Structure formats: structure tokens, C-alpha cells
Amino acid sequence: MSTTSKQSAQKQQALEILVRLKRLYPEAPCTLNYETPVQLLVATILSAQCTDQRVNKVTPELFRRFPDAAALASAELEVLEELVRSTGFYRNKAKNIQAACRMIMTEFGGKVPKRMENLLKLPGVARKTANVVLAHAYGINAGVTVDTHVKRLSQRLGLTENTDPIRIERDLMPLLPLPEWENFSIRLIYHGREICKARKPECFACNLAEICPSADLFLN
The missing domain is CATH 1.10.1670.10 (Helix-hairpin-Helix base-excision DNA repair enzymes (C-terminal))
Known part of the structure; x- marks a missing residue:
């Protein structure tokens, strides 16, 4: 053929x-629970090697205490680690979430970027995460x-x-x-x-x- x-x-x-x-x-629908683009970004990072059900049990308290990029960027890393511990690989996930939120604050005006190339600059974000965020937060099918x-x-x-x-x-x-x-x-x-x-x-x-x-x- x-x-x-x-x-x-x-x-x-x-x-x-x-x-x-x-x-x-x-x-x-997306099976992750979120209210804002940054919350979807965080939830998707947490979903690596973890079920969406487990992530949805973790994020209510996480987002209650740290609802946006500014709060996550300034949180104590040890506190973030403890809140996301049950999702696995928690140290790396907490580090990436904080670093991504700091970049969002310093380079993207506090908003999750809407372009694939900018999303891929964020720590912990590969195409899988970027595609999810673009599609469900912004209605953009990039892949x-x-x-x-x-x-x-x-x-x-x-x-x-x-x-x-x-x-x-x-x-x-x-x-x-x-x-x-x-x-x-x-x-x-x-x-x-x-x-x-x-x-x-x-x-x-x-x-x-x-x-x-x-x-x-x-x-x-």
C-alpha cells in the first residue's frame, strides 16, 4: 500500500x-476540577502519573489556600509539597508549579499565556499539559x-x-x-x-x- x-x-x-x-x-468534558486557567494548569501538572480523581481530592484545599498565580508563586515550598504529596513525585511537582507561577507573574503579566510556545517555556509544562490548558481554558485546539x-x-x-x-x-x-x-x-x-x-x-x-x-x- x-x-x-x-x-x-x-x-x-x-x-x-x-x-x-x-x-x-x-x-x-475535562475531568479535572478548576475555575481559572492557572488552576487548570496546576491541576494538569499534578495529574502526571496520577489519576484525575486523586488530583480532584487535592486541589480544593490547595486552591483555597493559594487560589492564583501570585499566591502560588509566594507560597512556602514545603507547604505546597505537603498539600500535593498524595499525587506522587510531589517535590518535583511543587517546585515546577511554583516556578511556573513565578514566570507567569514576571513574564506574562500574571496570566497563563495563550500561545503554545509561551506555555512550553513554563517549568513542568510539555505539549500534553499545554494542549489541555489551551483547549479547556481558552478554547484553542493547538494539538x-x-x-x-x-x-x-x-x-x-x-x-x-x-x-x-x-x-x-x-x-x-x-x-x-x-x-x-x-x-x-x-x-x-x-x-x-x-x-x-x-x-x-x-x-x-x-x-x-x-x-x-x-x-x-x-x-x-
């Missing part, structure tokens, strides 16, 4: 997956968020052969309408949590099984 034919087949596959995921998960679920499902569903998140993102973007980029990721995440699990995918109960090139591997 030529490269053009392969890309065309993958695009048809992606669009069919999108249609089915929309039926399965009509609503696709496709690739977490462990999106990586696993996009490989199993035949949408990419890459393993690097940035290359996976580059593979997915031309396959989908731009307005669907972020919510496609969220729906894949929902499906990964409920059905297409890492160790034992429930292909027998999957609405995508008939169009999934990996289903036979797990069903047999």
Missing part, C-alpha cells in the same frame, strides 16, 4: 472511530493531547506506529477535524479507562472491536 493510500485509510479509520466514540461518550491511554489506543486502533508522544500527535492531527482534536483525546481516555485497558482490554464488550486491527489478538 502506498503512503497516500495508507494515510487515506487511516483517516477513514479515525473518522469512523470518532463517530463511534461520540455515540458512546456524547459529553467529553492532540497524548497521554498513556491515547498512546495505547491510537496504536491498537491502527492510527499510528510510533511510540513517541510528539510523533503520535503529529500522526493524529491530520486524521481528524481540528475542532475535534481535544475531545477526541478525552473520548479515547474514557474508552481506555472503561474498556480498552492496558493489561486486559475488554474487546468482547467494545463497540470498536469490529474495526480494531488489534481485537483479534486479544479475543483469540
Whole structure:
């Protein structure tokens, strides 16, 4: 199969997956709780190697005490560490949150930037976090968020052969309408949590099984 034919087949596959995921998960909101862009930024940093449920248990007290970038920038680091301890890697996360908020105050006028290149300057922020913040705080689809679920499902569903998140993102973007980029990721995440699990995918109960090139591997 030529490269053009392969890309065309993958695009048809992606669009069919999108249609089915929309039926399965009509609503696709961000599952992190936040009220402001900086709170979403902080929550997303905390979500690395941690469930959104755990993050949502931590952030109410964190944001009650430190509701904005100015407060987080001037907080005692040890206090931040203790508040986010249960999310794992808490020392590094607390350090990055404080450093990011200090940069927001000094370089971006106290506001989370709306441009990808500026977000990526913030400590602790890679494309995954930047995509989430831009999409849900500002309504800007700058890319496709690739977490462990999106990586696993996009490989199993035949949408990419890459393993690097940035290359996976580059593979997915031309396959989908731009307005669907972020919510496609969220729906894949929902499906990964409920059905297409890492160790034992429930292909027998999957609405995508008939169009999934990996289903036979797990069903047999």
C-alpha cells in the first residue's frame, strides 16, 4: 500500500472511530476540577502519573489556600509539597508549579499565556499539559493531547506506529477535524479507562472491536 493510500485509510479509520466514540461518550468534558486557567494548569501538572480523581481530592484545599498565580508563586515550598504529596513525585511537582507561577507573574503579566510556545517555556509544562490548558481554558485546539491511554489506543486502533508522544500527535492531527482534536483525546481516555485497558482490554464488550486491527489478538 502506498503512503497516500495508507494515510487515506487511516483517516477513514479515525473518522469512523470518532463517530463511534461520540455515540458512546456524547459529553467529553475535562475531568479535572478548576475555575481559572492557572488552576487548570496546576491541576494538569499534578495529574502526571496520577489519576484525575486523586488530583480532584487535592486541589480544593490547595486552591483555597493559594487560589492564583501570585499566591502560588509566594507560597512556602514545603507547604505546597505537603498539600500535593498524595499525587506522587510531589517535590518535583511543587517546585515546577511554583516556578511556573513565578514566570507567569514576571513574564506574562500574571496570566497563563495563550500561545503554545509561551506555555512550553513554563517549568513542568510539555505539549500534553499545554494542549489541555489551551483547549479547556481558552478554547484553542493547538494539538492532540497524548497521554498513556491515547498512546495505547491510537496504536491498537491502527492510527499510528510510533511510540513517541510528539510523533503520535503529529500522526493524529491530520486524521481528524481540528475542532475535534481535544475531545477526541478525552473520548479515547474514557474508552481506555472503561474498556480498552492496558493489561486486559475488554474487546468482547467494545463497540470498536469490529474495526480494531488489534481485537483479534486479544479475543483469540
